[in-house]
Amino acid sequence: MADKDVLIDIFTRADLIMQSDIKFRKMIGAGQLQIVYYPVRGQEVVSAAMMAAVNQEDYLVTIYRGLHDQLAKGIPSKDLWAEFAGKMAGTCKGKGGPMHITHPETGVMVTTGIVGSGIPIANGLGLASQLEKDDKVTVCCFGDGASNIGAFHEGLNMAQVWKLPVIFLCQNNLYSEHTPMAFATSSETIKQRGDGLGMRSVRVNGNDASEMYAAAKEAVEYARAGNGPTLIEAMTFRFHGHLLGDTSHYIPEEEMEQALKDDPMPILRQQLLDMQISETDIAAIEAKNAATIEEAAQFALDAPYPPGDEYRIDVLDVEIAA
Amino acid sequence: MSEKPAEIMFAQACNMAMAKAMADDPKVILMGEDIADEQGGGVFKVTAGLSAQFGTDRVRSTPISEQAIVGAAVGSALVGYKPVAEIMLMNFITVAMDQIVNHAAKLRFMSGGQTSVPLTIRTTTGAGTGLGGQHSDMLEAWLAHVPGLKVVAASNPADAYGLLYSSIMDPNPVIFIENTPTYFTKGPAPAPDHVVPLGKASVPREGTDISLITYGRGVGASHAVAEKLAGEGISCEIVDLRTIAPFDEETVLKSVAKTKAAVVVHEAVKNFGTGAEISSRIHEELFSELKAPVGRVGSGYAPVPFSPAIEKAWMFSEDDIEREIRKILG
Numbered sequence: 001m002a003d004k005d006v007l008i009d010i011f012t013r014a015d016l017i018m019q020s021d022i023k024f025r026k027m028i029g030a031g032q033l034q035i036v037y038y039p040v041r042g043q044e045v046v047s048a049a050m051m052a053a054v055n056q057e058d059y060l061v062t063i064y065r066g067l068h069d070q071l072a073k074g075i076p077s078k079d080l081w082a083e084f085a086g087k088m089a090g091t092c093k094g095k096g097g098p099m100h101i102t103h104p105e106t107g108v109m110v111t112t113g114i115v116g117s118g119i120p121i122a123n124g125l126g127l128a129s130q131l132e133k134d135d136k137v138t139v140c141c142f143g144d145g146a147s148n149i150g151a152f153h154e155g156l157n158m159a160q161v162w163k164l165p166v167i168f169l170c171q172n173n174l175y176s177e178h179t180p181m182a183f184a185t186s187s188e189t190i191k192q193r194g195d196g197l198g199m200r201s202v203r204v205n206g207n208d209a210s211e212m213y214a215a216a217k218e219a220v221e222y223a224r225a226g227n228g229p230t231l232i233e234a235m236t237f238r239f240h241g242h243l244l245g246d247t248s249h250y251i252p253e254e255e256m257e258q259a260l261k262d263d264p265m266p267i268l269r270q271q272l273l274d275m276q277i278s279e280t281d282i283a284a285i286e287a288k289n290a291a292t293i294e295e296a297a298q299f300a301l302d303a304p305y306p307p308g309d310e311y312r313i314d315v316l317d318v319e320i321a322a
Numbered sequence: 323m324s325e326k327p328a329e330i331m332f333a334q335a336c337n338m339a340m341a342k343a344m345a346d347d348p349k350v351i352l353m354g355e356d357i358a359d360e361q362g363g364g365v366f367k368v369t370a371g372l373s374a375q376f377g378t379d380r381v382r383s384t385p386i387s388e389q390a391i392v393g394a395a396v397g398s399a400l401v402g403y404k405p406v407a408e409i410m411l412m413n414f415i416t417v418a419m420d421q422i423v424n425h426a427a428k429l430r431f432m433s434g435g436q437t438s439v440p441l442t443i444r445t446t447t448g449a450g451t452g453l454g455g456q457h458s459d460m461l462e463a464w465l466a467h468v469p470g471l472k473v474v475a476a477s478n479p480a481d482a483y484g485l486l487y488s489s490i491m492d493p494n495p496v497i498f499i500e501n502t503p504t505y506f507t508k509g510p511a512p513a514p515d516h517v518v519p520l521g522k523a524s525v526p527r528e529g530t531d532i533s534l535i536t537y538g539r540g541v542g543a544s545h546a547v548a549e550k551l552a553g554e555g556i557s558c559e560i561v562d563l564r565t566i567a568p569f570d571e572e573t574v575l576k577s578v579a580k581t582k583a584a585v586v587v588h589e590a591v592k593n594f595g596t597g598a599e600i601s602s603r604i605h606e607e608l609f610s611e612l613k614a615p616v617g618r619v620g621s622g623y624a625p626v627p628f629s630p631a632i633e634k635a636w637m638f639s640e641d642d643i644e645r646e647i648r649k650i651l652g
Contacts, residue, residue, distance in 0.1 A: 059401075093434035102433035109400050109437065114424050120390045121425060124397015124405075131351070131379060131403075138397075151420070154387035158394065161385060314435040315469050316568075317493040 002210040004275050006052060008285070010209045011268050013048035016289040017068045018265050020077070021240075023293050024067070024084070028244055032301065033085055035098055038065035039240035045264040046171050046206035046234045047072035050139060053216035054107075059125045059138040061110045061118040064099040065238075069141050074106040077296035087303035094306045095314065115176075116146040119155030119168065126164030126229070137223045138166045145176025147190045153197070156231065160199045163228035167219045168194070170231065171206060173238045178250045194231030206234025207264035209271065237262070333368045333505040335479035335512070336444070339486035340369065340406060342514065344376050347404060350490055351380045353391055354408025354444075358383040365410060366446065366505055388414050392421035392443065399441040400429065404490055412447035412499065413456050415465075426495040427470035442489045446500035448539060449589065449637050455625035460538075460590035465497050466567035466599070472520055473566040475499040477541035479509040481564060484518030492520055499566075501539050523570035525577065529559035532647055533577040535600055536587040537563040540619075540638070544587055547643045556651065566596055571603060578604050578612075585617040585646045589638055592620030617646040 002010070021041045027033045040047075043065075051060075051072035062069040070080060075091065083090025084098050091103045099113035109125060112118045122140035129136040146152050147170065159166050170190045174181050187193055194201030200222065204215045212234055219230035237259040241248040248256065272282055312320040330338070343350045352369060356362050361383045363370030373381035384391050388409055395405035409415050415422065422443070430438045449458040466473045472494050476482035482500070489496040526541070527548055534544040541562045548558035561577050563569050578584045584604055586597035597618040604616050622636040 061397075091434070092432060092436065095434045096432040100432040102429070102436050104436055109397075110425070110429065112425070114420055117393070117420055117425060120393020120421060121397040121400070123390065124394040124399070124403075125401060126397070127394055128398040128401045128403055131398075151389050151393070154385070154390035155393060158385055158387055158390040162382075314431045314433075316430075316472075317438065320469075 002213045004277065006213060007209060007268070007272060007275065008277065009052045010045065010048045010213060011272055011282070012285050012289070013051060013072045014044035014265065014268060015286055016077070016292065017044040017048065017071050019286070019289050019293050020067060020071060023297055025240065025244060027297065035084060037098065037244040038242065039238065039244055040065060040068040042237045042239040042259065042263065043068050043171055043173060045209050045268060046169070046212055046236050047141070049209050049212035050169055050216045053213055053220050054137060054139060056106055058136050059107045059109050059122070060141070061112070061122040061125065061138065062108070062141040063111065063115070063118060063143065064113045065143070066101060066111045066141070067098070070101050070103070070108055070111070073108050075101070075103045075108055077292050078299045079103065081296040081300035082303050085300040085303070086305065087300060088306040089299070089303040093310060095310065116142060116149035116151040118142060119146070119151050120158070122166050123155055123159050123162070123164055126159065126166040127162065129165050130162070135224055136165070137220050139169055140166055141169045141171060143176060144170060144172040144174065144181050144185065144190055146170070147193055148176070148185060156194065156197045156199055156229070159229040160197055163226070165223035165226070166229045167216070167223060168229060168231045170233045171236055172233050173236050175238070175242070175251065177242045180250070190233040191231065199229055199231050201231040201233070203233040204235070206236040207262060207267070209264070209268050328511060329508040330479050330511045331506050331508050332479045332482055332500070333366055335483040336368050336486055336500060337370065337372070339483045340372060340490070341375065343404070343487055343490040344372065344380065347491070349402055350404045350406065351382070351398065352406045352408065353382045353384050353394060355386055355410050356383055357381060357408055364408065366502065368505070369408065388418040389421055392418040392426065395441040395443070396421055396425050396429070396439055399439045400437045404440050406442045406444060406490055409443055409445040411457050412445045412461055413459050415443070415445055415461060422465070422471070422495070423468050427468045431470060438493055439495045440493045442496045442498055444486070444498045444500060446502045446505070448501040448503045449621065449626045449633060450503050452628060452630060452633065454628040458626040460588070462499055462566050463590060463594060463596045466596055470495065471567065472496040473499065474520060474564065475501070475538035475566055476564065477538055477562050480512040480516060481518055483512045484516045485520070485564060487517055488520050496520070499538065504539060504542070518564060520565045521568060521570055523564055523573040524562045525559060525573065526562055527558065527560040529557035529581065531557045531581055532583040532585065532651060533559045533561055533581045534585050534587055534643070535561045535563065535574055537566055539589050540587040543638070543640050543643060547640050547647065551644065551647065556647065558647070569600065574600065574604065575607050578608055582611055583613045583650050585619060585643065585650065587619045587638065587643055590620055591623060592618055593623050595620045614650045614652070617650050619643050619646050
């Protein structure tokens, strides 16, 4: 079991993610936000534990289902919410949106909407750190489906050949879009693919905060020591389908029931109580997160949209003529 | 090298530009298949000697993994490096198009200007040497169509030197297209500090009757035709774009405003080529002043053929340029 402070840290991040996801779905459902949203409920602990094991200046590359990673890495809620809402005050002036979040102050360098494409880019960040000897690591998140695209194999091979300080975090939620892993993935595990590429590879219960944190910490230390990358296959589940509105009809009922029984959030909360952290203290964390989210959501709704002319800026280093 | 040679080859000019960039800026790094000296210094020796001079940390031979090469260039560029990725042949760029189009070109915009991707992709291509359909394509129009990318093609060694240096130092992603069949042709050597700014065309030959707007290998062919027609009293002006995208509209329009006639010449397939865009811009601005509609010369609507007999028929030629000029000038 991870120590108390670590678990509180992980819980604080994970609860912010869970509450944010709930709030996003509620606001989208109520028509207050018109966005395509990839829910993260169920995968909170994987990100929270991973990001608790790295520093703010370490890099993160993630994917369109990335809210949990972005919040866990520390992007301020207001900036993130405003970007999701397409507002000028957002992280990317409303030009990226939920699938393309960047926030260098917290190390979030790329969020990609193309499955697997973050992997080769994470190598470039790792290469820069290796050349700079700046002791940074890069965390690269993707799903199990990404292991079926070429970029995964090219990228992991290069990372291993060059011993880059990159942690490849495969959040295996067992479904790539609507397709179950066994239907479209030839290997039994993603770890086997890392093994096949000669990379240090581990498979853990990503929904268990202590187990996930231990694996993350070990991979980070391994990378910082100059030993190279690790592939972590973190087993998890997503409770609300590929994107909001998806009824998860392709997931067998009993599988979903079991997954909900194994919901990592109540389990982690109970672990805190078991460690003699008081209900009052836990409730205070939850209340603080709720207040942060309320403030961020209101800020996002009230903030102005970018001017239409903004499309001519940031295409190249100079403004494009009207 | 105590004495500066009067003439250098195109490939040598590229090598010298990279050497200068690497000496000037420690953030310039090179990656590509077989580019380090241990692997031969590049299949066309364009990077020969650079790993010996700058070390294999900065001049890195890679696996045959175009996505991973461009991805590594994108990632390192995001945090301050100026990577030069060599994609050996332009057709192999297809394998890396996701990294180029969805990431290199868009990350500055999608991040709201928080990050940028100052990478250069060097790639070579060109028909006429019997390499057939997958080693010879000119694909610049695909790339020119993507907002956020610059596309550059030099027509002579001195320009190659000055343009490649500018490409490496440019804060935007640049695709630098080299031409394999002309790698070993010679031209006047540039001064060491010779720089050619991106986005600026040159007018290597002035004329009064018609403007030949071209780049890369089209420039040499246009010179040959211009020389021949000069004997008949036809005066051709040549505009060498040097940067294909964004192209120097000011120089092009100024030239055509003077000559009132134009042919756009390129090696790439004519259909949907860059000539269509350039021609269109001229028509939009100068339609009423033109003696005749703008002409286009390009290669045929087919994959690059293998057999020399078919390849020659398919490929754009000096005869095509001459015919087009005569048609326009009536």
